[in-house]
Amino acid sequence: MKTKVALVTGGYTGEAAVSYKSSKFVYSQLDKQKYDIYLVDITTDGWFYVDGVGVNHPILKDDFSVLLNNVKVTFDVAFIILHGSPGEDGRLQGYFDMIGLPYTSCNALTSSLTMNKGYTKAIIADIPELNVAKSVLLFENHRANSIELVESKLSLPYFVKPNAGGSSIGMSKVKESSALKEALDKAYDAENTGAQVLVEEFVSGREFSQGIFRNSKGELVVLPATEVKTTREFFDFEAKYVPGLTEEITPAELTEEQQARAARIIKEIYIRLNCNGMVRVDFFLENDTDKFYFIEINTIPGQTAQSFIPQQVRAFGMSEADFYAELIEAALI
Structure with a gap:
């Protein structure tokens, strides 16, 4: 029997537009022979399962199910690809915890905490080899x-x-x-x-973004880093989503020592913040000192074909289909 996956997208913020692009790509990559995938759109207007012809079916919030032809469909796991609130700030995770539905992301507390950049920095500030900007x-x-x-x-x-x-x-x-x-x-x-x-x-340095995930064996896997070079003043919204404004180099040109140091720090950040699933850590290597400066952590990273995590998965020698399957299987354990 196939695993029934609720692919959760949408959101209450301006990041919803990115969520739709990410979920479209994830849907295209998931193995349809192994998973029955239900696209669930969460907006301020309501929660709906959107079927293959674009018809909206209301989600029943008492157990996150949907009635299709008078048959109740429940899900085995939620694959959360919802950037911003309520999918990245812990609200949705808290709800899923209450109804007992497994999901692919960090838990409610970690998600809520990491949406607060200042609080996150306070918790990880004493990790060896890591620096945080004043x-x-x-x-x-x-x-x-x-x-x-x-x-x-x-x-x-x-x-x-x-x-x-x-x-x-x-x-x-x-x-x-x-x-x-x-x-x-x-x-x-x-x-x-x-x-x-x-x-x-301001920290003057080379900017990087690097993913890490826990696989179905419980192992932490650090993906190759991406270096970000932009023609903008900094890596802003336009630089992230307007083609041609940014050069992204994956895998990044780092020495073996820099790669090993970044992996150590990123694993410790993941552990210290009690993360699950995939996350992405953004950081600088300061120009004059080569010190690692934490920028932020993203617990629901973008998943378009051009996004950092898919780039890094491919550079790691893994297909996106296998990667997303690992996240699902890890969530079901």
């Missing part, structure tokens, strides 16, 4: 005096970003004090990010 975490109550708080503790240039956002939405690089207020307002007002802002001192 930063200030701002809440809504700080908004009136946020400029003073930043300028009293940090030195230009700054990265200003929503503390619970993704896809670089609402993020700015600030090189002059006169641009700080606009950047802070942009980050505070980013949709569904909690009106919290993280401001970090």
